[in-house]
Amino acid sequence: MKSISLLGSTGSIGVNVLEVIRHFPDRFRISALAAGENIKLLAEQVLEFQPELLSIGSEENAGKLQKLLPAEYADRIVVGDEGNQLVAAHDTADMTVSAIVGAAGLLPTLAAIEAGKDIGLANKETLVMGGKIVMEAVRRKNVAMLPVDSEHSAIFQALEAGRKKDLQKIILTASGGPFRGKGEKELEVVTLKEALNHPNWEMGRKISIDSATLMNKGLEVIEARWLFDIEAENIEVVVHPQSIIHSLVEFKDGSQIAQLGIPDMRIPIAYALSYPERLELELNSLKLSQCANLEFIEPDHTSFPALKLAFTALEIGGVSPAVLNAANEVAVEAFLQSRISFPEITETVARTMDIVQEGSEDSLEDILRADFLARREAARFIQ
Structure with missing residues (x-):
């Protein structure tokens, strides 16, 4: 069983990642989820996949999200860029799928690499911005960098x-x-x-x-x-x-x-x-x-x-x-x-x-x- 932390769970790639995981419950489980502003969809994903940790874009949205979830999730919600990095490097994850859109994906992906996680990379901006630094970290930590983009x-x-x-x-x-x-x-x-x-x-x-x-x-x-x-x-x-x-x-x-x-x-x-x-x-x-x-x-x-x-x-x-x-x-x-x-x-x-x-x-x-x-x-x- 492979545990997955997913960054960008409510985007088009994130939704498709969860679709694959949904069809192979004996192969994969969700360890942590991170999303930006789509509170309703994130709440539905949390209830289905029951992650140990979840991140949302702002404190305001965290409050709205909590109202849609059972009380036990109150201490599992983290926020913003720091929250994304915590999700990316979550202890129980074997792999982090980086599907955040844009430059916001760089620091969480680096955090996952430093934590020794294999990376499923759908956030091309990570390598566009910091390609040399990121790939040096991949080699130093001896983790896999597996591309998700079709090309x-x-x-x-x-x-x-x-x-x-x-x-x-x-x-x-x-x-x-x-x-x-x-x-x-x-x-x-x-x-x-x-x-x-x-x-x-x-x-x-x-x-x-x-x-x-x-x-x-x-x-x-x-x-x-x-x-x-x-x-x-x-x-x-x-x-x-x-x-x-x-x-x-x-x-x-x-x-x-x-x-x-x-x-x-x-x-x-x-x-x-x-x-x-x-x-x-x-x-x-x-x-x-x-x-x-x-x-x-x-x-x-x-x-x-x-x-x-x-x-x-x-x-x-x-x-x-x-x-x-x-x-x-x-x-x-x-x-x-x-x-x-x-x-x-x-x-x-x-x-x-x-x-x-x-x-x-x-x-x-x-x-x-x-x-x-x-x-x-x-x-x-x-x-």
Whole structure:
């Protein structure tokens, strides 16, 4: 029986993690849960999975949550960033699944690693912001870092077909989002509703916008650089609208190994939870006879500059990836509030990267300071 601490239990990934655990009660149990503001759903999850510890975003929400739970949970509720770190490092957990959205996932994930927990990583921002520090901690504590994102899970699985030292290139696939093929002028007038309407995946609001700008793929490039210890020049991105091939690796002999499957997050989640075993999921099989027309297209860097910004951040190094991420979070939130247009998301990120540059990737203090400064500058540009 594997005990799981789950960060971000009420988000789209968290809900799917619990769906997998629900179907394998003899294999997994929930040790601790953390969520942000969805009090009602968290209360339902607590009553079903009976965690030993739970965290909620604020003291106010903690009070509201307590009213929905039996009295014995009063001393099991912790709050905010500190609460997330306590959940992440909870004593009885064997694995921590980091599914919090955004920069808020960095410190809890580090806390889990320092506590010796294996990590199921769905929070790409952890490696975008602090990739060097995080992976050094993973090696020092000798824990497993298992990817939950479909693309990184695909790479992880494909790499098992060969030796890491023979790896030549990683090829990340991108759906292209809802605006694939649109030009710059067309993107100036797209609506929030259109941006949230992803053609293949059901995702949260923030990641849906990131997919529409291709920033999500840029963040995945940075994540892959650290997760698989590969330089940026050996990472390629292709747009694959069908989302059937989730990513590929190329070995030095020219062989390319791909992982294929239906677009369902329960597949990579289950593999991370059960690795090296595979669980028998009751999902539809991929029918190759219905996949005759698979497309692979070069990304449009003119209409979708976010991907190039991510490669630029990697090239600059230091705290630039953290700045990219922080500015993007602020800009996406502004777009979700209809305060800026769709193209202004990446314009805000680029302007912020020009301003905030000082700091070392070896210093957690520098990374967190850059995150703070980037948010302030991005908010100033938007204002």
